[in-house]
Structures are given as structure tokens and as C-alpha cells.
Amino acid sequence: MSAEDAMLPSADAIEIEKRAAEWVADRRNAEDWTAERQNELDAWLVRSIAHRVAYLRIGATWDRTDRLAALRRPMRTPLPRDPQRKALWPRIAAVLGLVAICGSFAGNYFLKPQGKLVETPKGGQERLTLIDGSHIELNTDTAIRIHYSGNKRAIALLHGEAYFQVKHDAARPFVVTVGDRKIVDLGTKFVIKMAPKSFQVALLEGSARLEDGSKAQGRAIVLAPGDVAVATATATNVTRRSERELTERLAWQHGSIVFHNQRLADAVAEFNRYGGPHLVLSGDVPARLKINGTFRTEGAADFAALTHAIFGLQVQHRDGTIFLAR
Amino acid sequence: MTNTEPDLDDVDPCILGAAIAASDVDAWFVREVLPLEAALMQYLQHNWRNKSDIADLRQDIYIRVYESALQGLPESPKAFVFSIARNLLIRRMRREQIIPFEAVSDFDALGSAIESPDPENTTIARDELRRLQHAVDRLPPRTREAFVMQQIEGLSRREIAERMGVSELTVKTHLRDAGRFLADMLYGEQPDKRRPT
Numbered sequence: 001m002s003a004e005d006a007m008l009p010s011a012d013a014i015e016i017e018k019r020a021a022e023w024v025a026d027r028r029n030a031e032d033w034t035a036e037r038q039n040e041l042d043a044w045l046v047r048s049i050a051h052r053v054a055y056l057r058i059g060a061t062w063d064r065t066d067r068l069a070a071l072r073r074p075m076r077t078p079l080p081r082d083p084q085r086k087a088l089w090p091r092i093a094a095v096l097g098l099v100a101i102c103g104s105f106a107g108n109y110f111l112k113p114q115g116k117l118v119e120t121p122k123g124g125q126e127r128l129t130l131i132d133g134s135h136i137e138l139n140t141d142t143a144i145r146i147h148y149s150g151n152k153r154a155i156a157l158l159h160g161e162a163y164f165q166v167k168h169d170a171a172r173p174f175v176v177t178v179g180d181r182k183i184v185d186l187g188t189k190f191v192i193k194m195a196p197k198s199f200q201v202a203l204l205e206g207s208a209r210l211e212d213g214s215k216a217q218g219r220a221i222v223l224a225p226g227d228v229a230v231a232t233a234t235a236t237n238v239t240r241r242s243e244r245e246l247t248e249r250l251a252w253q254h255g256s257i258v259f260h261n262q263r264l265a266d267a268v269a270e271f272n273r274y275g276g277p278h279l280v281l282s283g284d285v286p287a288r289l290k291i292n293g294t295f296r297t298e299g300a301a302d303f304a305a306l307t308h309a310i311f312g313l314q315v316q317h318r319d320g321t322i323f324l325a326r
Numbered sequence: 327m328t329n330t331e332p333d334l335d336d337v338d339p340c341i342l343g344a345a346i347a348a349s350d351v352d353a354w355f356v357r358e359v360l361p362l363e364a365a366l367m368q369y370l371q372h373n374w375r376n377k378s379d380i381a382d383l384r385q386d387i388y389i390r391v392y393e394s395a396l397q398g399l400p401e402s403p404k405a406f407v408f409s410i411a412r413n414l415l416i417r418r419m420r421r422e423q424i425i426p427f428e429a430v431s432d433f434d435a436l437g438s439a440i441e442s443p444d445p446e447n448t449t450i451a452r453d454e455l456r457r458l459q460h461a462v463d464r465l466p467p468r469t470r471e472a473f474v475m476q477q478i479e480g481l482s483r484r485e486i487a488e489r490m491g492v493s494e495l496t497v498k499t500h501l502r503d504a505g506r507f508l509a510d511m512l513y514g515e516q517p518d519k520r521r522p523t
Contacts, residue, residue, distance in 0.1 A: 012382065012385075013381040013382040013384070013385035013386075014381055016385065017381070017385075017506055017509075018502060018506065021502040021503070021505035021506045021509075022498070022502045024505050025498065025501035025502050025504075025505055026498070028476075029476075029482070029483055031482055031483075032483070049389045049392050049393055050385055050388075050389050052352075052392065053355065053385070053388035053389055053391075053392050054385065054388075056352055056355050056356055056360075057360060057363075057388070057509050057513065058505040058506065058509050059356075060356040060360055060513075061505055061508045061509040061512055061513065062477075062505055062508075063356075064454070064458065064512055065458055065462070065473075065477055065508060066477075067454065067455060067458060068455075068458055068459075068462065068477055068478050129349075131348055
């Protein structure tokens with residue numbers, strides 16, 4: 001909010017306050033409150049900090065009066081048409097000492113237009129809820145930069161892996177850039193995982209458009225649920241995967257890793273992303289060995305023990321590193 | 327319009343740091359800033375002659391407070407809020423080329439001199455309930471009726487409309503107004519003030 005906004009006519013503050021008071025009253029009328037109304041409210045709140053502070057103020061007022069709700073009768077009984085003050089207020093004495101219900105507002109990140117860097121260390125994870133209600137989950141060793149403004153929502157995935165659950169807004173497209181590629185949300189849930197020379201986009205719900213920003217005539221691919229696009233510098237391939245497989249890709253959200261016929265080298269690389277004991281696979285281990293199973297992300301040592309049990313690999317622990325050899 | 331004044335806002339005593347979660351700022355705003363509103367309103371009323379500007383000024387101050395807090399929560403919310411209020415008034419004065427208050431020397435002293443309710447006191451259940459009771463008592467009768475039915479009796483909009491013999495839209499308007507009146511009474515007034523509405 002810049003100085004210009006301070007010059008709005010004074011009627012504006014009153015109008016905003018009225019609107020905020022309507023929202024709060026409507027919001028508390030749970031019977032009529034729908035996801036659609038919530039979206040409208042989110043959109044209204046995001047439009048201006050003036051809206052937000054007015055909403056907080058009226059919301060906190062109603063929250064304070066929740067103490068009075070402790071006077072509520074346990075059963076709904078017919079009331080006289082005009083509730084009698086005298087009959088009502090003495091009941092206050094009965095509820096002295098009650099703790100007020102604190103208002104809770106959805107966990108939001110409000111981001112300045114210049115962009116905000118969010119990073120996770122190895123083994124870390126972070127969930128963000130953006131002010132528009134979109135969710136981002138960062139897996140281990142991940143960095144994103146968020147540029148949020150009135151008319152755009154732009155996220156740059158710098159490295160690592162992130163899951164996006166986007167509140168679609170045609171007026172403010174949600175664009176994730178990975179290098180020179182763009183993924184444009186068309187109302188969607190998707191996860192992007194970066195590797196040194198490629199990245200994968202797996203689309204879980206809705207649709208998204210994968211654009212190649214490097215060429216003037218960039219080819220755009222529209223992804224449908226189940227699609228996994230693997231993009232390298234020169235090519236993009238899309239394959240369709242089962243729902244189960246897609247769910248397993250997101251096992252990290254619950255601290256798990258799922259392998260299906262995974263090459264040992266890939267499994268080792270996967271564990272090493274999470275910052276536990278570093279796994280080193282000796283070159284003499286046959287590449288044909290494949291692993292199946294579900295592991296904790298911090299379960300590198302269990303995994304190593306399993307390779308010993310199943311494949312008879314030699315497992316040596318030295319200085320926080322686990323060596324796997326034939 | 328452009329901002330030609332010096333960057334008065336830069337002197338706000340906030341701790342610069344990484345942007346923080348809006349949910350934390352929301353909670354901070356409700357916990358630390360709103361309880362200062364009575365003192366803030368007194369300050370504004372004392373220093374700004376045109377009373378019809380007050381709601382607008384308050385809004386602008388809250389916007390700036392909230393925005394700055396996103397960069398880091400200040401150590402002293404009170405000093406922070408009054409510093410922003412002061413800067414905003416100076417800005418407005420310069421723009422409108424007026425000196426609206428009687429004694430400029432008051433200007434700095436006021437913010438710190440005004441007693442704001444001790445947050446601990448305001449959370450004592452007994453006082454809080456009395457205060458709530460008093461505020462609800464002062465609502466306009468029909469607005470109060472609708473508010474009590476919703477908030478204390480837990481009736482639906484439809485039920486309230488039926489009992490009051492009015493449309494649901496009217497109920498909605500009463501509930502909207504209840505929130506606004508109560509906010510002014512619960513935050514905008516000193517706890518001991520018994521001002522009629």
C-alpha cells in the first residue's frame with residue numbers, strides 16, 4: 001500500500017469496514033458458508049491490506065464476543081420474542097473465568113512483490129499457504145522464489161521438489177518457472193521434481209500447461225491428470241501413470257519414500273536427498289539389482305541393512321557415511 | 327499520484343528481517359495492535375481537527391502497521407503504532423498544508439503519555455465480560471436483538487428473521503452493524519468510557 005492509497009476519500013474506509021463486517025457476519029453463519037464463499041472471501045482479502053486489517057478488526061471483535069456464547073443454553077428452547085436483558089445477563093456470573101476462544105486465521109504467507117526466497121535444508125520440509133489459499137509444500141533441499149502481486153502469481157523453482165495446489169484465478173495466472181520452462185496452472189495440483197539436467201512434472205488433478213519459454217514459438221503441452229512430463233534441455237516427454245504411482249510420488253509429504261523396481265543407484269540417490277547418513281554405492285554392485293518397498297525418508301540405515309539382507313551387500317558405516325559394496 | 331515526501335516511513339522502529347507468515351502477523355495484529363486502538367483514537371482525535379477523516383486515518387495506520395509487520399514484528403508495538411501514526415499525520419499535514427492541532431509540542435509526547443489498557447488486564451475474564459455486556463447493551467435495540475439471537479442463542483439467520491418479523495437481508499444488515507458498533511466500542515474506546523452511541 002503506497003501513499004496513493006492514503007489519499008482515498010474517507011468514505012472508503014467506512015465502505016471497507018462495512019464490507020468486512022458483512023464478511024465476518026456471513027463467515028460465522030456456518031449454515032450458509034460454502035467453499036465458493038470462502039474463495040470469494042479469500043479473493044477479497046487478498047485484494048488489499050485495507051480489506052485484511054478491517055476484516056481482522058471486526059473478526060477479532062466477534063471472537064471476543066464468543067465469550068458471551070458461553071451463556072448459550074445447552075438446548076435450543078423457544079425464547080421470548082424480545083430477549084430480556086435482565087434474564088440474560090445474570091448468567092454472566094456463571095461463566096466468569098472462561099477463556100475466550102481465540103480467532104484463528106488460516107496460516108498464510110503474505111509476500112512482498114519483490115519476491116521471497118523460501119528454502120528447505122536437507123531433511124527439511126516446509127508447507128506454505130499463500131494468501132490466495134494456494135498451498136505449496138517443499139520437500140528436502142528445495143528452494144523457490146515467490147513473486148506475488150496484484151495481477152500475477154509467479155513461483156520460480158530453483159532446485160529440489162515442490163508440490164503445488166493452486167487456487168485457480170483466471171485473472172491472476174499461477175505460473176511456476178523451472179529454468180526456461182513454465183508450468184501455467186489451469187486449476188490444479190501438481191508436483192515438480194528437479195534433477196541436475198532435467199525435471200519432472202506430475203499432474204494430479206485439474207490441468208496445467210507446460211510452456212517452453214526459451215523459444216519464441218514455444219511449444220505448449222497441456223497436461224491432464226496422471227500425466228508425468230519429463231523435460232530435458234531439448235525435449236519433453238509425457239507419459240501417463242497410474243493414480244497409485246502418483247500418490248507414491250507424494251509419499252514424502254508424509255515422510256516416506258516408495259520404491260517400485262527402483263535401481264539401487266537411484267534409490268541411494270533418493271535417500272541422499274534427505275540429509276541422513278550419506279549412502280555410497282560401490283561401482284561393483286550390479287546395476288540389475290532393483291528394490292521395492294516403503295521407507296522413512298530418514299531410514300537410510302534401514303535401507304542399507306536391507307540391501308545386506310536381500311542382496312548380501314557389504315555394509316560399512318564410517319564417519320556418518322554408509323558404504324554399500326558387493 | 328506520486329509520493330513526493332521524504333521517506334518518513336523508513337524511520338519506523340521495526341526490526342527488518344525476513345518476511346514472516348501473515349498468520350503470525352494476523353495474530354500479532356489482533357493481540358498487540360487492536361488493544362491500542364482506544365489510545366490511538368484519542369491521539370488522532372486530539373491531533374486532527376476534521377473528525378470525518380478519523381476512520382480513514384485509522385485505516386491507513388493499520389495498513390502501514392500491518393505491512394511493516396510483515397517485514398518483522400516490532401519489539402514495542404505501541405511505539406511502532408504511534409510512530410506510524412505520527413508520520414502519517416505529518417504526511418497529511420504537509421500535503422494539505424495545514425497544522426491542524428493546537429500545540430505541536432503535544433504531538434510527540436501524546437503517544438507515549440496516553441494510557442493504553444494493559445493487555446493483561448483486558449484479558450481478565452470478569453472485566454472482559456462486563457465490558458462485553460456493556461457494549462452489547464449499547465447497541466441499537468433491533469441490532470442488539472439480532473446479535474444476541476445469533477451469538478448467544480445460536481439461532482440461524484432464518485430463525486432470527488422469523489422471530490424479528492423481518493427479512494434475512496435485514497438480519498444480515500443488523501449483524502453487520504453489530505460488528506462495526508462493537509468494534510468501535512471494544513477497541514476504539516477506553517474501557518472505562520461510557521459514551522452513548
